[in-house]
Amino acid sequence: MFRLAHISDVHLGPLPDISYRELASKRMVGYVNWHRNRRHSLHDGIVASITNDIKAHNADHLAVTGDLVNLALDAELEMARLWLETLGDPNDVSVVPGNHDAYVPGAFGKCCRAWQRWMTGDDQTTPVSRETFPYLRVRGNVALIGVTSARASAPFMASGYFKSGQAARLRAILDKTREAGLFRVVMIHHPPIRAAVPQHKRLLGIGRFQRVMLRHGAELVIHGHSHLPSLFHVQGPSGPIPVIGVAATGQAPGGAKPAAQWNMFEIGGRKNHWSLKLIRRGLTGLSMPPVELQSIDLVHAPAPVVETVTVES
Template identity: 65%
Template sequence: MFRLAHISDIHLGPLPAVTYRELASKRAVGYVNWQRNRRRYLHDGVIDAIVSDLKAKNPDHLAVTGDLVNLALDGEIELAKLWLEMVGKPEDVSVVPGNHDAYVPGAFDKICRAWGPWMAGDGQNAPVDRHGFPYLRVRGQVALIGVSSARATAPFMANGFFREEQAHRLGSMLDDAGKRGLCRVVMIHHPPVRSAVAQHKRLFGIRRFQKIIACHGAELVLHGHSHEPSLFWIGKRGSTRVPVVGVAAAGQAPGGSKPAAQYNLIDISGEAGAWDIRLSRHGLTGAAMPPSEIMALDLTNAHETVGR
């Protein structure tokens, strides 16, 4: 059995000192939002509790589906690198970037230089760049494929993008992994399904992504961005359907408008054509409680949309 852990939307804080020059951009909006809202509910103590509990479950690998930082300040990017070093070795942790990681023009290149070892495919030299996505890593019987939907956007927008060039490479990787009899897990920040988030946060290229999955096949899709422990499906009833799994923000303290911090554990066993994939959600259920198991589900036989 292969045990894969999944967290997302870390939003490490507190913010480092910010200069007026750095705020002369979209960051001004994000800074105000942080001061008014996010800093009250996104806490390092919560993240530490989640990671500590996660590590106690002894997963074989950890998938981090984006938004490690808030405004993509240089200090935040370096802090996130130190955090990744604490969480696990690059060969044991796979990261895909989120919209906050590419918050302003130029930020994406900086995170690639800083976090490259955690975003590089097998045999790929770090640092990577946006042309290095998707990347492919094989761990045991599992193929981990990291897709980037991150791109700098205008103020008040948090959209993601999945373009044709990346779609072509993803299809080739899925075909190759399928021929090798691997369980294919695709990681992306923005949910590749409709109605999962508001219009100003949605992924452009949902139809393209779903078409690639339908044509080339996959066993599981993991995402973040929505801050919701959700479950959707790609594919029509009566045919092979691919589960699309979201997770609550890893730094979310209880008491906010979103569910408190959680992580997913995905246990994968079986073989090509007969994979058994089981999902369990673990997280905070009260202000003073340690993380605990919230629910468990057999994804091989479940076919209903599950929200909060």
């Protein structure tokens, strides 16, 4: 049994001091949003409560699917690096960046350099960059495949991107790991589902991603971005593939979105005979430790609704 923990949208705070020069960009919008909304609902103490609960449950690996920071300031990226070090050995923690980690032009490269130990594939010898995604880590009989959808976008937009070059690399990794008989987990920040978020927050390239899944398959897709504990499916070559979201790691109870949660996936079995159980744990009150909120056998669950995609020749 392999136990994979999943968190997302940590949005570590508080914001460090910021200069007028740094605000002369899309960061002005995010800065105002932080002070009006996010700083009241996102708390470091809650993040600590969630990560302590993960450690108490002895997960074999932790996946962090993006938005570790808010405005991608240099000081934030360094703070996130120090926080990642508290989670455990980088070999046991895998990260993919989110749109807030690539908030302005140039930020993506900086987060790749700051967090490269958590975003490097097993056989990778080159520095982390856009071209090294997807990366592959194999742990036991599980293949952890890190896809990036992060890219700077216009003010009031939070779009993600999945382009043809990364799609080709993902196809090759999925085929290789299928032939090796591995359980394939694809990690991405933006949900590859049209119904998951409003249009201005969607992944550009959803159809391309879903066609990769349809033709090459995976056993599980996990994401963040929506701040919701969601369950969707896309079609794979052998049936529906679960696509799982999670509530924001730092979200306080009483807000518009669900309070902080984390997912535990219990993966067992072997090729063509996998077992997969989802356990959601999270907060129900500010003073309470996380509790189990839901448990789902994803292999034997009722027939899912599958988002369909047109297959192009």
